[in-house]
Amino acid sequence: MAFEEFKQRRRKERYLYALTSVCFSGKSAYYFAVNQQFKMNMSKMRGVLEQWEIHEEEQLKPVLDNLLKSGSREEFTQLQNYLSIIPEESRREAIEAMPDEKEESRKRADFTNRYLRRVSPRNIAALDYAYCILLSRYGMKLGYMEPDEAEEYMIKAARLAQASYSSWVEYATAYIIGVQFVDCVLPQKSPPYLSIQKPTIRKLFASRHSPLQKIDWNTEI
Amino acid sequence: MTAWDILEIEPTEELSAIKKAYARKLKVHHPEEDPAGYQRLREAYDWAVKYQRTAVKRASVPVEAGVRAEEYDIGGNDQAEAAVEMDNYAEADVHIPTPPPVDWRDYQDPFRRNEKLIDEFMNRVEELYENFAERIDIEEWTALLDSDVIWNFELKREASERLLAFLEDYPFLPKSIWQLLDSNFQWSQEAFDEDHPFWDYASDRFSEYFQHQVKPYYPGLSYSFLLRAKNIDFDAYLYCRECALQHLIVNEMEQAEEWLHKAEAIFTGDPELLRLKGSVYLHTGRLERASEALGQVMQINPDDIEARMMLAYTLYESKQLPEAIQQCKIILDAKPDHIDTLSIYGKSLFEQNQLAESRNIFKRIEEMEPNASEAVTYLAAIHVRMIKELPANERPPLSELNKELQKPGAGKQLLLFLGRLPKIKMMFLFALMAYSWHVFTDMVYLNPFEFVLVLVFSFFVEEISASFFGFWSCIWLLFFAWIFRKFIREIRKAWRAARY
Numbered sequence: 126m127a128f129e130e131f132k133q134r135r136r137k138e139r140y141l142y143a144l145t146s147v148c149f150s151g152k153s154a155y156y157f158a159v160n161q162q163f164k165m166n167m168s169k170m171r172g173v174l175e176q177w178e179i180h181e182e183e184q185l186k187p188v189l190d191n192l193l194k195s196g197s198r199e200e201f202t203q204l205q206n207y208l209s210i211i212p213e214e215s216r217r218e219a220i221e222a223m224p225d226e227k228e229e230s231r232k233r234a235d236f237t238n239r240y241l242r243r244v245s246p247r248n249i250a251a252l253d254y255a256y257c258i259l260l261s262r263y264g265m266k267l268g269y270m271e272p273d274e275a276e277e278y279m280i281k282a283a284r285l286a287q288a289s290y291s292s293w294v295e296y297a298t299a300y301i302i303g304v305q306f307v308d309c310v311l312p313q314k315s316p317p318y319l320s321i322q323k324p325t326i327r328k329l330f331a332s333r334h335s336p337l338q339k340i341d342w343n344t345e346i
Numbered sequence: 347m348t349a350w351d352i353l354e355i356e357p358t359e360e361l362s363a364i365k366k367a368y369a370r371k372l373k374v375h376h377p378e379e380d381p382a383g384y385q386r387l388r389e390a391y392d393w394a395v396k397y398q399r400t401a402v403k404r405a406s407v408p409v410e411a412g413v414r415a416e417e418y419d420i421g422g423n424d425q426a427e428a429a430v431e432m433d434n435y436a437e438a439d440v441h442i443p444t445p446p447p448v449d450w451r452d453y454q455d456p457f458r459r460n461e462k463l464i465d466e467f468m469n470r471v472e473e474l475y476e477n478f479a480e481r482i483d484i485e486e487w488t489a490l491l492d493s494d495v496i497w498n499f500e501l502k503r504e505a506s507e508r509l510l511a512f513l514e515d516y517p518f519l520p521k522s523i524w525q526l527l528d529s530n531f532q533w534s535q536e537a538f539d540e541d542h543p544f545w546d547y548a549s550d551r552f553s554e555y556f557q558h559q560v561k562p563y564y565p566g567l568s569y570s571f572l573l574r575a576k577n578i579d580f581d582a583y584l585y586c587r588e589c590a591l592q593h594l595i596v597n598e599m600e601q602a603e604e605w606l607h608k609a610e611a612i613f614t615g616d617p618e619l620l621r622l623k624g625s626v627y628l629h630t631g632r633l634e635r636a637s638e639a640l641g642q643v644m645q646i647n648p649d650d651i652e653a654r655m656m657l658a659y660t661l662y663e664s665k666q667l668p669e670a671i672q673q674c675k676i677i678l679d680a681k682p683d684h685i686d687t688l689s690i691y692g693k694s695l696f697e698q699n700q701l702a703e704s705r706n707i708f709k710r711i712e713e714m715e716p717n718a719s720e721a722v723t724y725l726a727a728i729h730v731r732m733i734k735e736l737p738a739n740e741r742p743p744l745s746e747l748n749k750e751l752q753k754p755g756a757g758k759q760l761l762l763f764l765g766r767l768p769k770i771k772m773m774f775l776f777a778l779m780a781y782s783w784h785v786f787t788d789m790v791y792l793n794p795f796e797f798v799l800v801l802v803f804s805f806f807v808e809e810i811s812a813s814f815f816g817f818w819s820c821i822w823l824l825f826f827a828w829i830f831r832k833f834i835r836e837i838r839k840a841w842r843a844a845r846y
Contacts, residue, residue: 156766156843163839199597202629207595209625210565213652222562242659242686243720246628294727301719319717324752330726331751332846338730 133345138162140344141279143293143336144286145259146329147251147300150318154325159336170263177260182269189257189264189278193285196253197307204230204237205248229310236309244302247289251296252303254289257282283346293337297326349390349397359401364394369547372511388461388504460501467495467505468512475516478580482569487523491530506531514552517559518584521566524559534560555588567591567618571646575613583612590622599630617643621653624660633664651677655687662690662697670694685711689720701728701736726751753846763844768836775833782826789819 146158179185211219216238223231258279265275290296305318329335350357353367368391375383470490473480480486495501510533513519519527528534533556536545545553558564567587572580586609593602603626609619620643627636640657643650658673674691677684692707705728712721729750732741741747754762790797803810 153843156839159842160839163835203595203597206597206625206629207565209652209656210567210591210595210622219563219565240719242655243689243718246631246659246663294723298720298723301723305719317717319719319722323722326722327726327751328846330723331730331753334842334845 136344137280137283137346139336139340140346141258141262141283143340144283144296145255145262146336147297147326148255148259149325150304150322152321154322155328158325158329159334165263165266167267170267174260174263174267174269177256179260179264179269182264185260185264185269189261192253192257192260193278193281196250196256197303198248198250198253200233201237201248201303201306204234205241208234208238208241232310233306236306240302240306244299245290245295247299249299249303249306250289251286251299252307254282254286255300280346287342287346291342293342294330296342297329297337301326349393352386352390353394359398361395361398364391364398366547367391368394372507373547385461460498460504463495463501464505464508467493468508471509471512475512475519479573482520482523482573484520484522484526487526491526496530502531506533510548514548516581517552517555518581518588519559520569521559521564524556524566525562528560565591565595571616571618572613574615578613583609586612587616587619587622590619594622594625597629599626602626603630615646617646617650617653620646621650621656624653624656628656628660628663633660636660637664637666651680651684655684655690658687658690662694665697667694667698671698683714685714685718688714689718692724693720696724696728699735701732702741704728705732759844759846763840766840766843768840772833772836775829775836779826779829779833782822782829786819786822786826789816789822 142161145161149155149157174180174185177188179188208216220231220234220238223234261270261275261278261282264270265272270278286296290299301319301322308318329337332338353364353371355363355367358364368387371387372384374380375387467490470493474486474490475481495505509527509531513527548556559566569584572578572583575583586605590602590605590609593599593605602622606619606623606626609616610623613619620639623639624636624643627633627639637657637660640653640660643653644657647653654673654677658670658677661667661670661673670690671694674687674694677687678691681687688707688711692704692711695701695704695707705725708721708725708728711718712725715721729747733744733747738744787793787797800810
């Protein structure tokens with residue numbers, strides 16, 4: 126019985142690690158994706174939390190709650206709803222007519238228009254759920270959160286992700302689109318996210334040792 | 347009763363105060379509901395404006411006189427005369443004649459003639475609005491805007507205000523007509539003008555609605571399908587549909603659905619409404635109902651590519667893959683490079699295990715858009731499945747698939763492994779390991795092989811003693827073991843990242 130519980134616990138952990146394996150970017154992305162269970166540099170974890178403007182314990186939970194409740198997908202959905210009402214041939218014109226003070230919205234609308242029907246109806250929720258798990262984990266390791274509480278957030282996000290997508294490929298696609306949606310308002314990076322990430326994404330799908338290959342999407346959690 | 351009484355303000359020379367009063371009273375004496383009251387109000391307003399202009403002119407004269415007197419320096423007497431003149435003007439200012447109680451409207455005859463023209467203009471507006479076919483016909487409105495009233499600056503201004511006041515109560519016009527009217531009367535520019543009385547008093551709701559109608563980036567729904575509706579309350583229907591749209595855009599699905607039901611209770615054959623319904627159901631996960639609503643759109647308007655596209659999307663999501671594929675094929679027949687459709691088509695084929703066809707579709711998407719996200723992920727997934735599931739004769743050569751997956755050879759994997767090792771950290775750990783082992787072996791005077799043998803046998807054979815294994819040697823051994831573990835872990839991490 127205890128062994129079964131241990132196995133179940135380990136299965137959950139591995140599933141959670143797999144869900145966050147898409148969160149890493151850059152040349153060492155795959156290295157970090159497959160080595161998440163090893164102890165990570167504290168300052169790196171703190172750096173990630175600071176990117177989300179989490180500097181103290183109290184700031185963590187509101188961010189996690191927001192990720193579960195609305196996150197970036199809220200804006201994407203609104204733009205999706207808005208754009209789907211405009212006839213396709215008029216969309217570009219409508220986006221360009223957005224006033225200058227809505228520069229960010231214009232860029233986001235332009236990006237959303239590109240992926241309007243190419244992402245699942247749950248759209249970029251994968252990004253919110255993946256970060257909810259990652260931030261909970263880092264928060265727990267940095268002592269911002271009790272392990273039980275962190276696990277509760279992680280499991281909640283994992284279940285929502287599982288209910289929203291039907292496979293790893295759908296989940297990863299939504300995540301990648303989400304990252305680009307968030308990044309599209311930043312000054313043009315060179316080279317763009319996907320051209321750097323392509324080898325990592327391919328390896329995550331192709332390597333038989335990758336978490337996405339080893340762990341079943343429909344794992345019971 | 348004076349003009350000031352009608353406007354319900356104290357006599358003033360401030361144009362903005364007069365305009366505000368006029369706009370406020372316009373709400374009470376609406377041109378359609380109280381024409382006589384409106385007529386009185388309008389005349390009072392015109393009189394007050396004329397009065398204000400005269401007063402301003404008067405106020406400017408004494409200053410000019412004063413300047414003149416100084417410039418010419420015409421001597422003490424002249425200066426005294428000039429001062430008297432100024433005082434007279436000042437007195438005149440103090441004694442501003444209040445409007446005569448009865449006769450002031452006698453000066454308004456030209457206005458009355460003009461008013462008739464404006465009334466005719468507004469009557470035509472009303473007629474257009476009442477007849478739904480004419481209401482949505484942009485030609486009719488263009489013809490209206492060609493009338494004489496519009497070519498006279500003063501009359502145009504008056505017509506503009508009355509039309510806008512009318513539209514506040516009857517606002518349901520197609521977006522194109524709103525934009526036509528706005529470009530003609532410049533309402534959206536005046537909306538930012540603080541002195542414009544109408545916008546000060548227009549309701550927030552109308553102001554917001556107006557902005558939505560005139561801004562090109564805000565979506566507008568088609569009115570043309572409502573021509574098929576007979577004897578319905580068009581405005582009630584359009585109000586419900588507009589409310590549903592507003593809620594849908596801000597993702598308030600429950601409220602949107604509520605308004606959709608209300609609209610549906612009035613009229614059911616509007617594909618725009620059905621499309622909104624489809625959107626609401628799709629985003630709330632009720633895929634079957636979404637398909638049903640979108641299927642109805644297809645029955646009404648089979649040429650609606652966007653609705654068909656949405657239907658294909660819904661069918662794919664509900665895993666009705668053959669139906670989704672069928673819809674995609676219809677769209678692709680008309681628009682072969684429709685990337686959204688290609689994406690759904692490719693995914694549906696992938697789910698149906700038609701890997702080669704799916705691969706072709708995603709390759710096409712990749713050609714059209716080199717960094718298409720779904721092309722990257724799905725192609726990777728397809729290639730992996732091809733290697734695993736398909737026999738060699740049914741898939742591209744293995745070398746090609748491995749190349750697509752950027753699978754490295756053994757040598758490259760080794761280089762990757764070495765590259766992944768944290769070199770400085772490894773060197774440091776190695777140095778520590780070597781040093782701790784050296785100290786330890788110095789303490790126990792044994793080489794590692796002998797040490798392990800002696801240690802193991804000491805547990806089983808009484809004659810062999812491990813007494814040489816003192817406290818410090820134990821500490822150094824533990825330290826060595828700890829560093830060794832770290833060293834191995836770094837190697838393992840690098841290997842995990844390098845292997846394919």
